[in-house]
Amino acid sequence: MIVDLVVRNVRLGKFDQLQQIAVQAGKIAACGSLLDLTGVSEVDAGGRLILPGFIDSHVHLDIALVNDMRISGRQKPYTSQKEMMADMEARKKVFTKEDIMLRAETLLDMAVRHGVTALRAQCHIDPEVGLRHLEALLEVKQRVASRLTLQIVAFPNQELLREDTLSLFENAFAMGADVMGCAPLHDVDRRRHIDVAMDMAAKYQVDLDVHADLALLQVAEVDELDVVILARKILATGFQGRVCAGHVSALDSLPQSEAMQVIDLIREANISVISLPDLYRLGRADTQHVRRGLTRVKEMLQAGVNVCFASNNTRDCLRPYGNMNPLEEALILSYGAHMDEVGQLETLIEMTTTNAARAIGLTSYGLNPGDNADFILLAASSLSAAIINQSEVSHVFKAGQLLVENQRTCIWHVPTHYPTMIL
């Protein structure tokens, strides 16, 4: 039998025996060690690892890449979080639709090059920019559909509790936004903000994506945390399984026993938590016991919470870093959350694949027959090596189409013991 594509000699999880993957009409048709199938096109993976595509579940796509790519680093000295935000608001005033689209498409190409096949973008909506950013990202979504699955979150970047803002959000869902955003810090009445955002999500039958507890607190009270207010609202309304909470940094400020109470509540409400690389901005005022604000990743994983990580800001006024490479973000989290054991490094890969897919509600995700043929080949001897070696994603497939190949080349002109095999 002839199928569209056969990828030969892949290593699948811990199987020692090399496997073959067959693709037909954009879906995985079969997977096994002995497949009697021929592909119209064939790729020899040469023993590389295969994984479903990486997922970046929280990206500020419309404000990304405003920094000069040739001179990397923070453009002005850091003063305060407030000033970073003010800088971003000032830069936003000169964005045009074309400019947003160009930066967004460039960023998405960076992501695809590193094996990202699905991405959830936060899109700023407020009375100043109106729906301009959304118009741009919806057009980008169409343009990149064959290379990347893009979800767009209608993100309230200023107060939500204003009449002119709420009507913008009604229009956003009529235009095609995928997910309702929520950022309680932008309103004085955080409870009401969460109520209104969840009501909007329920009305349009979309998921809710929350920026929760972004700040580290000197005195944190369980009942006042965004994530606690959110979890109780979810349990009262039956919205379990449809909510992501990004950041959740203030969990670092609670004593262990209180943090564990909050984690139990997060699990009960079935909230997926997205750890974001807040190392660059939090704890700067701490003069001893410097906190890092990556949230309590290990404790939540151990308690059975669905936890993933994402890149958040990339080369903008807030974060000067970022290559849209999940293996790079995994390494940062590995250091920051003390996840250096082999099993923990393997978990980090699960977090940016299966956990992230569950967080953003992707269906037909995986490597089983019938799943979308969105997968990558990794030039790595193991999952943990992929992070520590910062291995290349050698091939990226979307719906069975090979989009990009990467090679790391090292040409020695003297004898060497450096391995020349797949790294």
Ligand SMILES: [Zn+2]
């Ligand atoms: Zn964010």
